[in-house]
Amino acid sequence: MPKILLEAQDIHVNYGAIQALAGFSLKLMENEIVSVIGANGAGKSTFMNALMGMVKVSKGDIFLDGYPLSSKNYKVVRSGLALVPEGRRVFAPLTVEENLRIGAFTRKETADLQEDYDWVFSLFPILKERLNQYAGTLSGGEQQMLAIARALMARPRVLLLDEPSLGLAPIIIREIFRELKRVNEQGVSILLVEQNARQALLLSHRAYVLQTGRLLKEGLSKDLLEDKDIKAAYLGQSA
Amino acid sequence: MAFTFSTFIQQVINGLSLGSVYALIAVGYSLVYSILLFSNFAHGGFLVVGGYACYYLLTQWGYGVSVSMFGALIASGITAVITERLAYKPIRERTSLTLYLLIASMGVNIIIENLFVVTVGGRIRALPQNTFPTGVFSLWGGVTLSASDILSLVTAVIFLGLLQVFLNRTRWGLAIRAAACDIRTAGLMGVNVTFLISLVFFVAGVLAAVGGIFLSVRYSLYPQLGSITTKAFIAAVIGGLGSLPGAVVGSLILGLAEMLTAGFISSQMRDLVVYSLLVIMLLIRPAGFFGKEISEKI
Numbered sequence: 001m002p003k004i005l006l007e008a009q010d011i012h013v014n015y016g017a018i019q020a021l022a023g024f025s026l027k028l029m030e031n032e033i034v035s036v037i038g039a040n041g042a043g044k045s046t047f048m049n050a051l052m053g054m055v056k057v058s059k060g061d062i063f064l065d066g067y068p069l070s071s072k073n074y075k076v077v078r079s080g081l082a083l084v085p086e087g088r089r090v091f092a093p094l095t096v097e098e099n100l101r102i103g104a105f106t107r108k109e110t111a112d113l114q115e116d117y118d119w120v121f122s123l124f125p126i127l128k129e130r131l132n133q134y135a136g137t138l139s140g141g142e143q144q145m146l147a148i149a150r151a152l153m154a155r156p157r158v159l160l161l162d163e164p165s166l167g168l169a170p171i172i173i174r175e176i177f178r179e180l181k182r183v184n185e186q187g188v189s190i191l192l193v194e195q196n197a198r199q200a201l202l203l204s205h206r207a208y209v210l211q212t213g214r215l216l217k218e219g220l221s222k223d224l225l226e227d228k229d230i231k232a233a234y235l236g237q238s239a
Numbered sequence: 240m241a242f243t244f245s246t247f248i249q250q251v252i253n254g255l256s257l258g259s260v261y262a263l264i265a266v267g268y269s270l271v272y273s274i275l276l277f278s279n280f281a282h283g284g285f286l287v288v289g290g291y292a293c294y295y296l297l298t299q300w301g302y303g304v305s306v307s308m309f310g311a312l313i314a315s316g317i318t319a320v321i322t323e324r325l326a327y328k329p330i331r332e333r334t335s336l337t338l339y340l341l342i343a344s345m346g347v348n349i350i351i352e353n354l355f356v357v358t359v360g361g362r363i364r365a366l367p368q369n370t371f372p373t374g375v376f377s378l379w380g381g382v383t384l385s386a387s388d389i390l391s392l393v394t395a396v397i398f399l400g401l402l403q404v405f406l407n408r409t410r411w412g413l414a415i416r417a418a419a420c421d422i423r424t425a426g427l428m429g430v431n432v433t434f435l436i437s438l439v440f441f442v443a444g445v446l447a448a449v450g451g452i453f454l455s456v457r458y459s460l461y462p463q464l465g466s467i468t469t470k471a472f473i474a475a476v477i478g479g480l481g482s483l484p485g486a487v488v489g490s491l492i493l494g495l496a497e498m499l500t501a502g503f504i505s506s507q508m509r510d511l512v513v514y515s516l517l518v519i520m521l522l523i524r525p526a527g528f529f530g531k532e533i534s535e536k537i
Contacts, residue, residue, distance in 0.1 A: 052427065077429030089424040091417045102417045106429035109410065154429060 002029040004066070005189050006051075006081075006158050011060035013046050020046040022213040023060070026191075028158065033180075033190040035200035035221065037234055038210035044193035045086055047210070048162045051191075052076050052083050064158075078106045082156035086163045088147040092136030096127055099135050099146055103153030113153070120149035123179045141172035148176070148183075158189045165196040177203050197234040201225045209234070245380035250502035251495065256388035258494020259395035260457070263450040264471035265478070265486040266399060267443035273419040273481035274439050277337035278472065280344040281322055282447055283465025284351030289315035289448025290455040290464060291355060297367060304370055311452060312445045319444025320437045322347050328433070348465060355462035364460045371456055391453045398449055399487060402442065406483075415439060419481065470497075473517045479530025488528060492516075 006028040013021040021043045028034050038044050049055040051062060053073040062069040070076055082103075091099050100120065104113055121128040124145040130138060135146055144164055151159060161180070165173045177199055184190050194200035201207055201221040209216040209230065217230065224230050264286060271279045292314035296307035326343045355361075372386035406412040418425040418435055426432045450471070454464060470493060478489025493513060500512045520527065 054423070054426070073426045074429050074431040077427065083427050085424060085427060089421055089427075091420045091424070093420055094413075094416060098413060098416075102413050102425070102428050102430075105410065105414060150428075 002032070004028070005030045005032075005064065006191070007063045007066075008047075008051065009061045009063075011047065011050055011062070012058045013043070013050050013055055014058050020213055021050065024208075024210065024213065024215055025060075026208055028189055028191055031184065031187060031189055032206065033184050033192065033204040035192040035194055035204035035207045036210055037194055037197040037200055037207060038216075039234075040195065041212070042210040043213040044195075044210055045162055046213075048083060048160055048191075048193055051160065052081060074106075077154060080157035081160060082151035082154045082158070083160040084144075084147045084151045084162065084164060086166065088140075088143045090135040090138070090143045090146050090150070092134065094135055095132050096130045096135055096138070096146060097132060099150050100127075100153050103150035106154050116153050116155065120152055123152075123182060124149055141168050141176070144168060144172070144176060145179075148180075152183065152188075156188060158191060159183065161190065161192045163194060163196075164192070165194060165199055173199060197230070198225075243380075245382050246502050247499075248378075248380075249382045250498040252382070252384055252388060253502075254495035254498035255491065256391050256494070257457075257498060258474075258491040259392045260450050260453045261471045261474050261494055262487045262490035263395050263398060263446050263453075264468050265475040265490045266402065266483055267446040267450075268468070268472055268475045269478070269481055269483055269486040270415075270439055270446075271443050272475070273483075274415070274422060274436060275327070275331070275337065275340065276481075277340040277344070278480070279443070280341065280472075281319075281326075281347035281351065282344075282443065282471075283468035284348045285315045285319045285322075285444045285447040285465075286451035286454070286468060287351060287355060287462060287465045288318045289444075289451035290460045291359065292448070293452050294364060294366060294455070294460055297370060308452060312448045315448030315451070316441040316444035318351075319440040319447070323436060323440040328436075352462045352465060359462075361462055364455075366452075366455055366460065387453075387456055391457075394449060394453070398446060402446070402483070405442075411435070411438060470513060473513060475527075476517060477520045477527055479527030482527070482529035485527055485529030 004027055008024065008026045010023045010025055011021050012019070012023055024043065024047060026034070026036070036044050036047065046055060050057050053071045053076045057071065064079055069079060091102065094102070100117065104116065107113070126142055127146060127149055130142065135143065138146060148164070164176060173196070180190060180203060192200055192204060201224055204221045206219065207221045207224050208218045209224070217224070264282065268279065268282050289311045293307050293311035296302045296310045297304070302310065326347050327340055330339045330343055371390055374386040376384045378384055406416060414425060414430045414435055417428065418430065418432065422432060425435070451464065454467060471490065474489035474493040475486045477492060478485025478487065493516070496512050496516060497509045500508050
């Protein structure tokens with residue numbers, strides 16, 4: 001029986017009078033890849049931000065290893081969650097190397113980061129070539145790779161990705177998703193939110209479908225890929 | 240007034256000395272602006288706290304110069320941190336509009352100024368004569384270089400150098416640079432943003448106190464001394480708000496412009512030239528020499 005790593009129960013988030021999440025629950029097992037798919041405005045990013053302590057949860061609980069997760073952003077990172085934010089958000093005026101170093105901010109000051117650099121360079125070799133370049137000069141795909149590598153420098157137990165495929169060419173998306181699979185095989189659990197439902201379902205083991213802040217459907221990704229309604233609504237195929 | 244080479248050199252020396260004091264103050268302004276994107280007008284208040292702390296440590300409690308200066312830097316730094324916690328943090332947590340922070344900072348400045356007026360009085364004070372070396376060196380052609388000019392230049396270079404090392408060589412320095420680019424994402428890296436902002440205010444307060452002490456040596460000490468930071472603010476705008484090299488360059492330009500105007504035109508024209516520089520800069524290059532383009536900021 002696989003162990004539950006991260007569990008969100010009945011999460012509610014309000015922006016003023018608008019209810020962005022109305023009781024969404026999710027489980028992430030150890031070594032699992034879970035995706036959350038849904039249309040624009042379904043509450044996917046809000047859910048990620050709620051987990052990270054970036055928005056206030058008005059009701060609901062979040063547990064990591066069965067213990068309540070802090071609602072303070074920096075403490076969440078320290079307990080082992082790292083988010084690759086929507087739109088990459090690399091630090092443009094800093095070099096690639098500095099971006100990676102700030103990613104390791106929560107690590108012990110004395111920690112030897114060489115192994116981590118080697119790890120992220122093995123995933124995305126282009127970053128090693130760009131090491132002393134300003135992050136703002138990288139292409140979109142390279143920036144996404146940097147954003148992922150930066151999050152991995154924190155040695156997270158759960159890697160969260162918010163729309164990693166946004167605005168990228170299909171060939172780059174495939175490359176990035178292939179490397180995410182390798183990251184997962186090395187023991188990092190992954191929680192992914194995507195509008196690109198096909199890519200997300202192909203990568204993940206299980207998936208949740210979110211619609212206007214509520215769960216519409218959940219199941220094994222391979223089943224959802226064959227699901228009539230999902231095909232029609234999210235995969236751009238007629239039933 | 241006739242143009243003479245020795246007058247020119249003299250005024251350049253005076254200008255650099257004044258500019259270096261402006262730089263200490265302007266860099267603090269810019270540092271806060273780079274993180275929170277508002278002009279902290281309470282910065283003048285921090286400077287006054289530093290000046291008075293140094294004065295009282297020296298004259299009332301009889302500490303030596305170095306202890307008094309150190310105490311003044313700490314007092315000003317702590318004032319800056321408390322100001323942020325009491326006046327700015329509650330606003331930051333409620334709105335992302337920086338205009339409210341700007342207004343609050345003006346209020347804090349008025350409070351600090353008047354706290355000194357009601358407690359120690361508005362009269363003008365001077366730091367004791369023997370506080371700093373007072374020697375004057377004669378160079379050629381009547382040009383003089385005072386020990387306090389050298390001291391303010393050297394001190395400014397040391398403090399700005401230390402700041403540079405802090406920002407470029409330390410973990411928290413890197414975090415501050417990242418936060419200046421995108422504070423939310425810096426939080427995602429596990430940086431305690433609340434602590435980071437306090438740290439930035441502390442550093443800004445310390446730099447303001449150094450400026451305050453040199454200003455009270457150069458001029459004198461009174462509760463409204465902080466209003467001179469308007470000049471440092473202009474220097475920061477000319478250099479490009481949020482840019483530290485910009486703040487230094489802007490300060491030196493302003494110091495030189497003021498002193499050359501005083502030397503060759505008239506002392507009364509100093510402020511006219513300073514404000515004209517500001518207007519011209521805002522017309523030609525609103526983002527300043529080193530500022531980010533406005534479109535990037537939005």
